[in-house]
Amino acid sequence: MGIFNKLSFKDQAFKLREDAILDAATRMLASKGFDLMTMDDVALEVGISKPSLYKHFKSKEDLVGEALIRLIDGAIEHLGQMPATLTPLQRLSDLLEWALRVRLGGGLPFLPSTSAHVRDMLTRNLRYVARVLKLHQQLKALVRQAKAAGQLDAALPDDVILFSYYARTCDPSVDYLRLYSQLDDEAIVASMLRVCFDGLR
Amino acid sequence: MGIFNKLSFKDQAFKLREDAILDAATRMLASKGFDLMTMDDVALEVGISKPSLYKHFKSKEDLVGEALIRLIDGAIEHLGQMPATLTPLQRLSDLLEWALRVRLGGGLPFLPSTSAHVRDMLTRNLRYVARVLKLHQQLKALVRQAKAAGQLDAALPDDVILFSYYARTCDPSVDYLRLYSQLDDEAIVASMLRVCFDGLR
DNA sequence: GTCTATATAAGGATAGAC
DNA sequence: GTCTATCCTTATATAGAC
Structure with missing residues (x-):
């Protein structure tokens, strides 16, 4: 004993x-x-x-893979904890807001891989791919519901919406706004959300 | 002789x-x-x-800097060649379309630096910084004109619009759409433009 | 100015002592 | 399981012959 x-x-x-x-x-x-x-x-x-x-x-790739898996799991968990009253679009907006705050707090964006090297590495990590796929399916369902409810542009293909959505979580403009603008973190998050869903127009 | x-x-x-x-x-x-x-x-x-x-x-940094300077010069030249009839918003849209096509044709995005390493390196390259600043001033003027004409969201700070605009030229969703969607290059460009100016809603 | 051959440095990964 | 010391590969950069 x-x-x-x-x-x-x-x-x-x-x-x-x-x-x-x-x-x-x-x-x-x-x-x-x-x-x-x-x-x-x-x-x-x-x-x-x-x-x-x-x-x-056992390797640097392994370590990075595990760190990203933990991040994706955090996103899935955050999605699961949302109140049932939220609309699909509100859920998407809320998750993006969460991801932006995580990032501004020194954390990581998901889809950190604008680099082909990192992207390929992650593609070979089957556990990571499985987690991302799980999150992807949940988000795809939300996108379809939001489109059906007229809350997202029905003229845009699902893929375009989903990848643009992911891209907003790792958008480099966040870094540049922090470096070169007068906006505080709250204002940056608000701006990013507005640009994402309503565009520059 | x-x-x-x-x-x-x-x-x-x-x-x-x-x-x-x-x-x-x-x-x-x-x-x-x-x-x-x-x-x-x-x-x-x-x-x-x-x-x-x-x-x-004289170094890898020097080589990359020159390649990027050539790219920025191409953008400035493209801006200068536009017909006088275009509105500020049309100019912005046209330049973004040009940048996306350059990239889809195997070229580079400007603002290639989602990596802090590359960004710092470029910041130390004074010739590059000067060119980028020149382009930035021209685009800032266009943004202000477009806002004054009601063609861009006046509630968004100039910096937000400009950095979001740059970010669209290097948006990773372009790569992912090419890899995982059925869209051809034309459709990708059209989608990216729509998302940029009108958002996902 | 061009090459072959090499110096140098960084960093991923491990052998072997404890 | 933890450390010190080391291996090995890769990639930037250059010396020196022609």
Whole structure:
């Protein structure tokens, strides 16, 4: 029994450290991007050595994949927690707002991959692809409901709406507005939502 | 006199090769992005050796900067050639359409820098910054005219409109639509324009 | 000015001691 | 399981011959 408790404690500590690693990786991905995030940096930030890091994640690709899976799961969870009273369009808007706030708070956008390298890497990560597909199906259903209710432009193909929607979560204008405009985070979120659904006109 | 002609010929050949290098770099930046574009690849594609490549451009950053300057100049030139009859909004729409077609044809988006690394690099390139600023001023004037004429949402700050506009030229949804939707290039351009100015609603 | 050959540096990944 | 020390590959950049 004592042995089992001891193992359990170890496992708990292991799990805690794993979360710390994922947190650090997420922060660094958000600030520096995939290519400039080094395993040395992550290990240093967490306060462990590189070989220890590799005991948790067998490669950099694996680590990044897990961080993104956690993010997608957060989005799915946020979708599931929404009050039943919201319309499909309100759900889409609410999730985008959530994603923008996560990002402005130092987190990651989903669809972080404007780079073909990262995109290909993620495509080979079957667990990641499965999660993204699950989220994609839920969002596709919302888009169809919103279109049927006249809340989204029915002349636009589903794919166009969905990919444009994803693209807004990783829109570089957020970074530029933060750098070069006087808007605070609240105003940035509000502007992005308005531009997304109502356009520039 | 003969010597001067000879030098002139050499210079011409040098200039031609320089254009070939920039063409190759542009194609590779568009397809692989900054980090995966190697100087070896560029030299190989042009058919010269790496040291020769470094006779033309003193660094990878320099080469990429020149390629992007050429691109921005193309945009400025396209703006200048527009018929005088176009309204400010039509000019903005026309330039975005041009940028999207350039990109779909294997070229580059301006504002290629969703990566902080590339963005910082370009910020240090004063010649590039100067060109971008020139284009930015022209577009800002167009945005203000369009707003005054009621052709753009006056409730949106200029910065929001401008950065969102730039972001549409490098929108990752273009890549995803090409990969995963049935739309041809014409339909993609039309959809992107509609989404940009009228939103998803 | 062009090449072959090489210096140099960064970073992903691991061997082996404890 | 954790560390120190190291390997190995890749890619930028250059030295030096012709």
